[in-house]
Amino acid sequence: MYDVFEKAGHSLFLVGGAVRDRLLGIPQSDVDYATDAQPGAVIDILSDTGIKVIPTGIRYGTVTAIYPGTHGKAEITTFRSSEVYRRGSRFPSVEFGGTITQDLKRRDFTINAMAIDSSGKLIDPCGGKRDLEKKLIDTPGNPDTAFLDDPLRILRAYRFAAKLGFSIAERVRQSARNFSTELSTISAERKYKEFTGILTVEQGERTVEALSMMKQDGVLLKVVPELEHLFIIDGLKQGRYHTGDAWHHTLEVVSQVPPVAVLRWAALLHDSAKGLVRYVDENGEPHFHGHERLAEKIANSVAERLRFSRVDKRALSVLVKNHMRPILYRSNWKNSAVRRLMRDVDDQIENLFVLAEADIKAHTGEYVEKSLKSLQELKERVSRQNMGRIIPAEMGQNLHAMGFEGPVIGTILRMLEEMTDDGILPANPTVDQCFSALWDKQSKMLKESEQSSS
The missing domain is CATH 3.30.460.10 (Beta Polymerase, domain 2)
Incomplete structure (x- = not known):
């Protein structure tokens, strides 16, 4: 050349x-x-x-x-x-x-x-070359000028530090603190790409170091302001099987999942709503009931604002919403409950297991061994499930002939599948049995509506 x-x-x-x-x-x-x-x-x-x-x-x-x-x-x-x-x-x-x-x-x-x-x-x-030898991230000139010319360079400093295992010059970090508000002028696509680059550094501990620096420098909330709901409980204990607060637990989970974008994002946001639901019982033990449902809303907000792809947004939502389900698994679950989990998370089942395992390992004591054993049992049960067609194909054809549109037909078929999981319908129902169950459900809903209106 x-x-x-x-x-x-x-x-x-x-x-x-x-x-x-x-x-x-x-x-x-x-x-x-x-x-x-x-x-x-x-x-x-x-x-x-x-x-x-x-x-x-x-x-x-x-x-x-x-x-x-x-x-x-x-x-x-x-x-x-x-x-x-x-x-x-x-x-x-x-x-x-x-x-x-x-x-x-x-x-x-x-x-x-x-x-x-x-x-x-x-x-x-x-x-x-000198800075390579010193393992230092520094700017050629005044970092203030560099960051004003392109504020995304603030995030790039943390990304290169994580990627290469370098430190960031103090003058560069000070400038990042001073001009972090300029990140609001950067397009969502550029912020997403650069921040995801930080999250997906192969060595998880380096990603954690970068995130910790960003939090200290006041940069992290400029990119993911939704994390404020997690930071409001900084320093407060979680449960008896946690060694630190929710933020440090989050960092440990981030470090344990593979460097796959949707997994690292899910690890970062899975407990993001804990500050909104935390309460302490009469024995002084903290609880976070329902945090996963609010965390899903937070994750959706992040994905929408940073313009995730449709596929990644759905995957993130599914993982955050369902991250507690494998952890709460018990041996007395019916096969229908296992199939419902599989159906709800669909192609994210393996990622969900990876996230759950990292979440469990970020705990301490007897909880870890016991929970990992339960998770393994769930994995084995999932592998044995037959998720083939259980609703006859003719059902969809009949619904179409009755004038129902594709999305509505899909919703009805999923409803029928859930009825088989719940035992309302047999494992392989006939078309007549499916329609009978639908009529019964409709009648019940109408009756409940009439009772509530009266």
Whole structure:
């Protein structure tokens, strides 16, 4: 790639994360270059040499090159002399031009402000190599300016600290405290992506360290203000099998689940309503009855505000709402109760078990061994359940012929399945038995309505 640009009379430099990871000995997944060539010229240079070009961010000076044969990708960006994000926008306002040194100095952190030229020489105007050795996250210039240019860099500081196991320079943390309110100007999509990056760092303990720093610095509530319902009971004990308060229990659960986005989010929010329902009985023991139902509402609020995908929003809601059910399992559950759990959580059953196991392990004493044993029994019972069709296919066809629409038919069929779980209907009911049960249910509802109105 260097030769291609040099022959065209332009300079090219390997930059950013690719340089950082090379110096750290980390396998490189992203390859980024910077060049003095304007975006249009970059496309011409690559196209003339038979390299496929995708104008992924041509407006912002970035194109993606697809290497012939290997299909490897590289992003090539024209030198930027400035880059500022408008309030609420996902896209920067950029100015092209300048030198490689100017381009590097306007980057987010010193460890990302290095380049390698065609001869292999390291260009490091901001001390990035030094900070790599010190394991330090710092900005090339004044962090106040860096965070005002793009407040999302506040979250990026914690993400890189978690990803690399680095500390954050005190001046950077102080600036994060001072300008954390600027995060309100960042688009929901950018905040979600960056914060999820913090949550899904492979080493759970590093995610916990980052979340703890964010809480201390007043940043966490700027991203997830719904956690205030958890923080209002900071320092207050939970139950006899807990070693700390609800927040520290939450952090332990986060650290124990795998680095899967929906699982880490569910771990973060599963107890988010405990501060709203906490009460202490006459023996001084705290209780949190119904916290999972309110936590589901909180999780839905977070997912809506940060614009989770529809699939992830549903999964998060299901996991938070049902996180207590595997923990409360007892051997005397009927098979119908096991099937109802399976039906309610659907494709999230395995994730629910993972969350429940992490929740149990975040306790102490005899509770842990006993609860893990019960959870294993539930898993085995779930694996033995036959969740095939129990309502005859003709039932749906008859309902359609009667004029019912698809969503309504689905609701009625699920109602009939629940009736089989409850023993109102036999395991494999006939169509006549299904209709009879529906008429009986309707008659009962009408009778109850008449009694309440009188």
